[in-house]
Amino acid sequence: MDLLENEVELVTELCERLKREKEKTKSKTASLKILDIGCGTGKLAVYLSEETGCAVTGIDPVRATVEKARMKSPSVTFEVQSAEELTFANDTFDFAVSLKALHELPNPREALREVRRVLKERGKIFIVDWVGSVAQTSSHAHAKKYFSPERLKEALSETGFVNLSIKPNKEGELMLVEGEKMSA
Numbered sequence: 001m002d003l004l005e006n007e008v009e010l011v012t013e014l015c016e017r018l019k020r021e022k023e024k025t026k027s028k029t030a031s032l033k034i035l036d037i038g039c040g041t042g043k044l045a046v047y048l049s050e051e052t053g054c055a056v057t058g059i060d061p062v063r064a065t066v067e068k069a070r071m072k073s074p075s076v077t078f079e080v081q082s083a084e085e086l087t088f089a090n091d092t093f094d095f096a097v098s099l100k101a102l103h104e105l106p107n108p109r110e111a112l113r114e115v116r117r118v119l120k121e122r123g124k125i126f127i128v129d130w131v132g133s134v135a136q137t138s139s140h141a142h143a144k145k146y147f148s149p150e151r152l153k154e155a156l157s158e159t160g161f162v163n164l165s166i167k168p169n170k171e172g173e174l175m176l177v178e179g180e181k182m183s184a
């Protein structure tokens with residue numbers, strides 16, 4: 001796996017959470033479906049496909065990136081799509097995941113609403129992203145886009161997710177955020 005050192009802790013935790021959720025559903029029929037938002041060259045999607053045995057689909061709007069991802073694994077589906085305008089039908093996925101991508105989306109709230117639409121009833125979202133803070137945002141232009149834990153919780157809550165929890169990594173620079181699709 002080609003995870004960066006700072007990603008290992010929370011991605012491993014995310015994977016364990018998915019395995020536990022999968023165990024709870026005891027799904028013996030169709031494979032559970034995971035959507036990776038802003039998949040880039042596919043490292044999270046491929047890792048989760050290998051570790052969980054779920055059917056993983058990665059989406060990213062950059063065609064060249066998606067083409068690189070496709071070369072990594074024939075078992076994962078990669079599509080050129082923007083998170084704000086997904087082509088999937090309502091209630092398609094059991095889980096949505098994202099690694100270091102939410103802050104890069106032009107319209108994160110619109111994307112979260114779309115993710116909610118394509119998640120099944122009680123589907124779960126797991127986001128790993130940089131932790132924004134006042135100190136960073138005044139000193140580092142790119143970091144202005146990072147969500148503070150409070151802002152991310154607010155965005156998820158406003159877009160129809162409940163049972164929210166946030167776990168920072170040991171260094172406090174990345175966070176794993178979990179939520180569940182609110183019933184209609």
Ligand SMILES: C[S@@+](CC[C@H](N)C(=O)[O-])C[C@H]1O[C@@H](n2cnc3c(N)ncnc32)[C@H](O)[C@@H]1O
Pocket residue numbers: 037038039040041042043044059060061062065081082083084098099100101104105106
């Ligand atoms: C920092 S990269 C992270 C990529 C990958 N998740 C990883 O960890 O290697 C952020 C990704 O978000 C993607 N992205 C930007 N705008 C997007 C959008 N509207 N919808 C989905 N993904 C988007 C970028 O193309 C890029 O691949």
